[in-house]
Structure formats: C-alpha cells, structure tokens
Amino acid sequence: MIEQESSEVQSNYDRVANEYARHLYDELRHKPLDRQLLDRFIKGIRGQGLVCDLGCGPGQVARYLHERGVPACGVDLSAGMLTQARELNPGSEFSQGDMRSLDVLDDSWAGIAAFYAIVNLEPADVARALREMWRALRPQGLLLLSFHIGKEVEHVENLWGCAVCLDFYFFRTEDVAKYLLAAGFEIEEIIEREPYAPEVEYQSRRAYIFARKQTLK
Numbered sequence: 478m479i480e481q482e483s484s485e486v487q488s489n490y491d492r493v494a495n496e497y498a499r500h501l502y503d504e505l506r507h508k509p510l511d512r513q514l515l516d517r518f519i520k521g522i523r524g525q526g527l528v529c530d531l532g533c534g535p536g537q538v539a540r541y542l543h544e545r546g547v548p549a550c551g552v553d554l555s556a557g558m559l560t561q562a563r564e565l566n567p568g569s570e571f572s573q574g575d576m577r578s579l580d581v582l583d584d585s586w587a588g589i590a591a592f593y594a595i596v597n598l599e600p601a602d603v604a605r606a607l608r609e610m611w612r613a614l615r616p617q618g619l620l621l622l623s624f625h626i627g628k629e630v631e632h633v634e635n636l637w638g639c640a641v642c643l644d645f646y647f648f649r650t651e652d653v654a655k656y657l658l659a660a661g662f663e664i665e666e667i668i669e670r671e672p673y674a675p676e677v678e679y680q681s682r683r684a685y686i687f688a689r690k691q692t693l694k
Contacts, residue, residue: 483575486597487554489641490534494557496637498535502565505541507677510670511592511623512541514685518590518621519545521687526587526615530569531576532594536562539569542590552579576606581613588619595624596645600652607660614690620662624648626669626682650684662688 490497505512519542522528526548530539533551535558542549543566551562551571562571574580576594589610595603610620627647634642654664665687672680 483554486643487556489643490553490555491557493636493639493641494535494555494561496639497558498561498565500637502535502537502561504678505537508673510668514621514668515541515590516545518588518619518687519547521619522588523547525618527585528588528590529586529613531589531591531610533562533571534558536566536569536571538590538592539571540566543568552576576609577602579609579613583612584615584618585613586618587615589614589621591620591622593623593625595622595648597643598646600646600648600656603646603648603653604656604659607656607662611660611662611690616690616692618690620657620688620690621685622653622657622688623683623685624653625679626650626684647681648684650686653684653686657686657688661691663691664688 528542528547528549530536530549530551533539533553536551539549539551549569551569552574553559554575556573559571559573595606598606614620625647628649629647631645633645650667650669657664668685670683672678672682
C-alpha cells in the first residue's frame with residue numbers, strides 16, 4: 478500500500494516539477510520569517526555535520542543552507558523534482574527516498590529541515606515519518622518542521638496548469654507536537670504565523686516547530 482501511494486504522489490510531482498521549480502525556487506526571498514528561522518536552525522547545527530533538506534523539491538532550502546556554509550543534502554520522492562534540484566544546486570547531493578522509510582543509517586544527519594514535507598501524508602504516516610527522522614538524526618540533532626495549520630484535507634487537481642491528483646493535509650499544531658514527543662523528540666519552540674500575501678503563497682496559517690532528538694530511555 479505504501480509503495481502504491483508513494484508511486485502516485487511521485488508521478489504527480491514528476492509532472493509538475495518544472496513549474497514547481499519555476500514558481501517556488503526563489504520563494505524564500507519573499508519570506509522573511511522563514512529565513513530568520515532557517516538562520517536560527519543553522520546556528521543550532523553549524524559545524525556538527527551534514528544536514529538534510531527533507532522533501533526538498535527543487536532544493537531551495539538546501540541552497541539556502543549551502544550558501545551559508547552548511548553542508549546540505551536533499552531527499553525527495555520525486556525523480557522529476559530531483560532533476561530540478563541537481564540542476565539548480567550543483568553544490569549539494571540529492572537522492573530519491575520516502576521519508577517513512579529512509580535509506581540512511583541511524584544517526585546520519587546533524588539536522589533536518591522539513592519544510593512542508595508532511596503535506597501529502599495522512600496522520601498515521603506523519604507519525605511514522607517523524608520516527609524515521611528521529612532515527613536518522615544524530616543524538617541532539619535538530620529538526621525544523623513546518624506545516625499548514627488546520628484539520629482539513631484539500632484535494633488539488635491542477636497546479637500551475639498541470640493536471641495532478643493530490644491530497645494536501647493540514648494538521649493541528651497540538652497533534653503534530655504529540656507525534657514528535659511520541660517519536661522521542663524534545664520540543665524547543667513552536668511558532669505560528671499568518672500567511673504572507675496571496676502572490677507569495679497559498680493563504681493558510683503556518684506552523685514551525687524546533688525539536689531536538691533525545692535518546693529514548
């Protein structure tokens with residue numbers, strides 16, 4: 478079932494990869510709070526090793542990290558997105574993977590930036606993905622997770638003129654916090670914000686959570 482779901486999500490993002498990169502690769506220029514939080518993330522992991530841009534898409538977060546001296550890699554389900562990421566970010570390595578079953582050893586990464594990486598996952602799969610993030614992080618590794626706030630599921634059949642069939646999941650902040658704690662993380666801070674202007678992004682409230690890997694007892 479996971480393989481089938483992954484294949485469907487992957488094929489949808491493969492179709493929209495070019496337009497996705499064209500519209501969103503430079504999005505951080507218009508998002509001051511996102512840049513501020515990434516700078517804080519960088520301060521928390523600088524000099525500690527490789528950092529992963531998980532669900533990287535065309536790699537805009539990996540680029541931001543790399544340009545600030547942080548060794549960054551990217552993982553995404555979509556081969557089309559990875560083609561874009563490799564072309565746009567020659568200084569970082571990108572690989573294909575499912576965040577619910579990461580092909581990395583335990584304690585591989587000093588940090589994970591997962592910007593809207595969970596948006597196409599059902600709640601049970603979010604819990605599984607967070608356990609995998611915990612496993613892949615080094616002890617005291619830092620996670621910066623962002624997501625849309627809400628309870629709804631938005632079904633989308635068109636993105637920038639490309640035919641798709643995707644469900645986008647919104648999450649209550651307290652539910653994601655529970656998943657993180659259950660996975661073994663310690664929550665350092667939760668930040669919520671209103672959407673930027675309509676020309677910048679979809680009009681939803683957003684949450685960002687800083688969480689640190691703790692060793693399970």
